[in-house]
Amino acid sequence: MTTLHDAQRRGFASDNYSGVHPEVLAAIAAANGGHQSAYGNDVYTERLQEVIRGHFGEAAQAFPVFNGTGANVTALQSILPRWGAVVCARTAHIHVDEGGAPERVAGLKLLTVATDDGKLTPELVETEAWGYGDEHRAQPLALSITQSTELGTLYTPAEIQALTDLAHSLGMVVHVDGARLSNAAAALGIPFADFTTNAGVDILSLGGTKNGALGAEAVVVLNPDSSAGLLFSRKFNMQLASKMRFVSAQLIALYEGDLWQRNAGHANAMAARLRAALSDVPGIEFSQDTQSNGVFVILPEGVAEPLREHYAFYDWDAARREVRWMCSFDTSEADIDTFAALVRAEVAKHA
Template sequence: MQQFASDNYAPVHPEVMAAIVAANDGPAVSYGDDPVSARLQDRAAEVFGERARIFPVLNGTGANVISLMAAAPRWGAVIASDVAHVHTDENGAPERVGGLKILAVPSVAGRIGPDAVDRYAGDLGNVHRAQPAVLSLTQVTELGTVYSPADLKLLADAAHAAGLLVHVDGSRLANAATTLGVGLREITTDVGVDVLSFGAAKNGGMLGEAVVVLSDGGSVAGASADLGEAVPYLRKATMQLASKTRFVSAQLLALLGEPGTPTSGTGEGAPLWLRNAAHSNGMATRLRAGIDAAGLTETVRITCPTDANVVFATLPRAAADRLRTHARFYDWAPGETADRVEVRWMCAWDTTEADVDGFVRALVGAV
């Protein structure tokens, strides 16, 4: 059965697997004091800027929780969109583990604007309210849309002006950079992001993500004077420090590229993160074009821009159920009427043109 459910379903990319095997050659110092992790740190400085410090962790929720805990005081709160993963899909981990209240604001196609900061800025200094300390943005958003560098700069400037730090949940950051035609630094460090959760598993990795600290974070009262000093302790305290960190570092290094190699490019000369993201984005574009060409627009209604590697649409529930005999995918939300449903069709680095074309044919038959 084909899968269009999640890019988490995809296998490990062969280059990532080869890097894991290479890291398995003999013993190495544990807990990140190994040569592979040292090279990863050097590469992070090349990719994100010389001040960047990278800390491999075990999963995306861990990366988000550690980032937010480092950026906020114990009494702090996090401003995020109403569809943010930290708000809807992490089982309350920022609240349960981090002790941080999520302040959700309405989004439009998954995105929020600078007015999200204004909405809660009046609570600053009010002892009766959780104190806004971090603005958390998701790139690519949960609805498959992308923030432009200009949008991110406006958001970061608004947050910093109010004394907040900026966190980006970048589980699909590679897809966003590819869509925008920029490097990873241009949509993080250069626009004022303070701390990043960098995703690997959705883009060809086996397991593991990273917290990337991009600033000292000293602008928020009660936050760590240096985010980079706080993260190692939080990583251990939240059970996200792998004893054999080199195997997580090897995956991240395979995606980002070895020190001294190009940080961008095209074709086989591009880093793996970009090649994988360009392919998965391209397959979603092909899927969207196939749906449009099939003349299904009256029955299959696209609900969000196809900015990255996912297509959102509504269709009759009965048709969705028939289509599920051909491929796995998830329902996202109720449709316009009780007999319709909104679904999410996700492409991955291993999705093929034949997969997409076969899915479109099955969709036509199901409808």
């Protein structure tokens, strides 16, 4: 087949823009050939369970799905009754970027909380965790946090423990949107379990696509008592893969060894390199700490559009000229240095 795109084209719009890691492609090819049982009754999905237990503990169970929205919706639906509500940050992906799927598909109410850095605290959660027993209010029965957050910031294990302690004391189940969980673990330098299972998290969405997979995520149940009916809700949410071995093989390739860490660690390092390269440029304001693979900056008037002629990236808050630059597993030092030089030149031109 003829290649339809410029394979040399680079950008900073999203880690979803990147290709597939060669080791993941090789794993898909290795899983091909012959026949395997469908719908998860295959040796690759069975092996994935062992890999996931190695990271998250013996009680963990993985349910492979196609995408992050599907993972979040299926996970949240499985932990809540019809009258349940989810407390989350106002910047949360489930609120901002999932087309209303939690409400429209899962039938859930989101109770959003404003937060400057994308992180929730027990005090912030308490602003929406009230009205228990009031038939006029959707019951706050789940807490969803994102690690790393949509603003590239990180929760420490102690911060997550404080949130789960509060949530559990109120009868809430705790969900983590872990589309970039690998970036968080690589940045923190600790095992996944230290800030999930051991910190009281009940269920999480484990990302793969943003970290080098073709299209592979998983719902991981950490507390079996927290989730009811996930086996069935995955099917009616259209997230049950018939040829699941190819989804599971990708996740095995990422998580069986250290590929997840190599990919995420590299993306984080490239974001740090980009920030360092621009830290002394007058007129650029960094609007968030650069703790994982995203750099958030406020640019001078007129700078963003000329840059976008060469590199794709998104506005985060156009009204204040805030943009987001995301780095990926395949972002190179040359990409960073070339882009940083272009930013410097464009800022100087508009000074």
